[in-house]
Amino acid sequence: MAKSWVNSAERIGADLHLQLAEAGGRRAALIGALREAVRDGRLAPGTRLPPYRSLAADLGVARNTVADAYAELVAEGWLTARQGSGTRVADRAEPLRQAEGAPRTSPPRARGPRHDLRQGTPDASSFPRTAWLASYRRALQQAPNEVFGPGDPAGLIELREALTEYLARARGVRTEPDRIVICSGFAHGLRLLFGGRDRVLAGPLAVEAYGLPFHRELLATAGVRTVSLPLDEQGARVDRLARERAVLLTPAHQFPTGGPLHAERRAAVVDWARARGGVVVEDDYDGEFRYDRRPVGAVQGLDPEQVILIGSVSKSLSPAVRLGWMVLPGRYVDGVLAAKGEREAWASVLDQLSLADFIVSGSYDRHVRRMRQRYRSRRDRLVAALAAHAPHIEVTGVAAGLHAVLRLPPGTERSALKAAAWQGLALDGLAEFRHPATDMAARDGLVVGYATPSEHAYGAALEALCRVLPPKADSGLPVSISTINR
Numbered sequence: 187m188a189k190s191w192v193n194s195a196e197r198i199g200a201d202l203h204l205q206l207a208e209a210g211g212r213r214a215a216l217i218g219a220l221r222e223a224v225r226d227g228r229l230a231p232g233t234r235l236p237p238y239r240s241l242a243a244d245l246g247v248a249r250n251t252v253a254d255a256y257a258e259l260v261a262e263g264w265l266t267a268r269q270g271s272g273t274r275v276a277d278r279a280e281p282l283r284q285a286e287g288a289p290r291t292s293p294p295r296a297r298g299p300r301h302d303l304r305q306g307t308p309d310a311s312s313f314p315r316t317a318w319l320a321s322y323r324r325a326l327q328q329a330p331n332e333v334f335g336p337g338d339p340a341g342l343i344e345l346r347e348a349l350t351e352y353l354a355r356a357r358g359v360r361t362e363p364d365r366i367v368i369c370s371g372f373a374h375g376l377r378l379l380f381g382g383r384d385r386v387l388a389g390p391l392a393v394e395a396y397g398l399p400f401h402r403e404l405l406a407t408a409g410v411r412t413v414s415l416p417l418d419e420q421g422a423r424v425d426r427l428a429r430e431r432a433v434l435l436t437p438a439h440q441f442p443t444g445g446p447l448h449a450e451r452r453a454a455v456v457d458w459a460r461a462r463g464g465v466v467v468e469d470d471y472d473g474e475f476r477y478d479r480r481p482v483g484a485v486q487g488l489d490p491e492q493v494i495l496i497g498s499v500s501k502s503l504s505p506a507v508r509l510g511w512m513v514l515p516g517r518y519v520d521g522v523l524a525a526k527g528e529r530e531a532w533a534s535v536l537d538q539l540s541l542a543d544f545i546v547s548g549s550y551d552r553h554v555r556r557m558r559q560r561y562r563s564r565r566d567r568l569v570a571a572l573a574a575h576a577p578h579i580e581v582t583g584v585a586a587g588l589h590a591v592l593r594l595p596p597g598t599e600r601s602a603l604k605a606a607a608w609q610g611l612a613l614d615g616l617a618e619f620r621h622p623a624t625d626m627a628a629r630d631g632l633v634v635g636y637a638t639p640s641e642h643a644y645g646a647a648l649e650a651l652c653r654v655l656p657p658k659a660d661s662g663l664p665v666s667i668s669t670i671n672r
């Protein structure tokens with residue numbers, strides 16, 4: 187059984203919740219209770235047991251009784267005792283009570299792919315552990331006690347203030363703290379707007395012809411009809427907006443095809459919202475990562491009354507943090523707070539405190555800067571590898587973000603994905619992002635997440651990628667590879 191890293195911490199003060207039987211002596215009762223706890227998995231292999239004195243005090247028994255019980259269980263092989271490392275549950279003392287076929291508390295982890303170029307995640311090995319820990323510690327030490335009270339459904343004011351300043355500076359967002367609602371990421375923001383009993387926004391909702399299927403599913407589950415807007419080289423065809431009440435766009439970097447929404451279309455969509463009483467929902471998911479030019483500011487800055495901007499740290503830091511923000515026109519704030527309800531959907535105050543400190547202390551800027559350099563260099567390596575080994579494959583959407591799109595000859599996407607599976611290379615095909623009811627012509631392509639692998643695994647992943655690309659139409663030869671390295 188894989189050992190949880192959580193168990194590696196010394197949980198000396200942990201309450202073992204032992205029930206000592208009334209019958210028989212205290213020593214036998216304690217031995218029986220400990221055996222039982224190991225057998226049914228409450229005490230996992232490797233867990234350190236409390237010192238004699240503290241367990242004796244907890245249970246109201248003599249210290250010697252605990253010492254004797256431990257010694258007995260060591261002799262039986264249930265526990266191990268080593269100088270300096272205390273008494274622990276023996277490694278082979280697996281829980282025996284798992285009934286055949288009974289569901290496990292957590293499913294065994296499937297082995298991941300050999301190479302992972304799926305879009306969606308930043309480089310998990312680059313999470314700024316030290317700086318995050320410093321922010322967490324500082325915030326915890328300095329926060330007044332009231333912070334640990336019931337909290338504010340809109341989110342911690344310190345975080346909303348930090349975001350107001352940061353988003354103005356980095357994304358051209360115009361807002362105030364009382365128009366920001368903290369949520370647990372973009373998906374949560376979408377659910378708060380369109381889900382819930384008293385919907386803040388109603389459909390039909392126009393969405394881009396290519397987008398994240400998960401978001402479309404979330405909307406469909408909430409009963410929201412989506413209408414597809416075709417894309418061209420200037421982004422979404424917002425001139426096609428008709429009777430929709432709202433439009434969801436990824437203006438800084440169309441997801442997943444790449445490319446910013448053209449300036450004229452940015453203005454046009456805001457004009458549409460003004461004229462029709464509609465609203466633009468701006469998914470600002472990776473706006474900080476732009477490599478060759480200055481970042482494209484948020485559409486929200488053009489008219490804060492017509493645009494709801496939702497951002498999150500999922501690309502900039504990690505999707506595991508589950509923190510995001512909704513920047514709202516004033517008229518939607520109460521509705522969103524009502525949709526949030528009581529407590530259940532509030533973000534952890536401790537995480538909010540950390541993020542506020544992380545932003546104010548400059549750590550967020552430093553991290554984004556560092557990652558921008560790293561991802562730019564990965565983007566360059568991808569482009570160079572394709573130029574050298576598959577020059578017939580067009581790569582698009584490389585000016586920004588954490589992924590690129592490789593355009594494939596018509597009819598070759600499925601075979602490329604099959605070849606990738608054979609190579610142990612996880613990849614996304616463009617087809618899965620296509621709105622099922624779009625009149626836009628289908629494109630064959632691969633979406634390559636170049637941020638996903640750790641630094642040392644990236645070269646091998648690129649080699650695998652080049653191996654699975656379809657050959658040039660007239661050559662019939664597979665793409666030739668030497669070693670792709672820095």
Ligand SMILES: Cc1ncc(COP(=O)(O)O)c(C=O)c1O
Pocket residue numbers: 306370371372373374398436441469471497498499500501505510
């Ligand atoms: C298109 C798009 N929008 C938004 C997000 C952020 O989603 P969330 O904040 O729910 O993790 C992602 C993924 O990170 C994305 O790919």
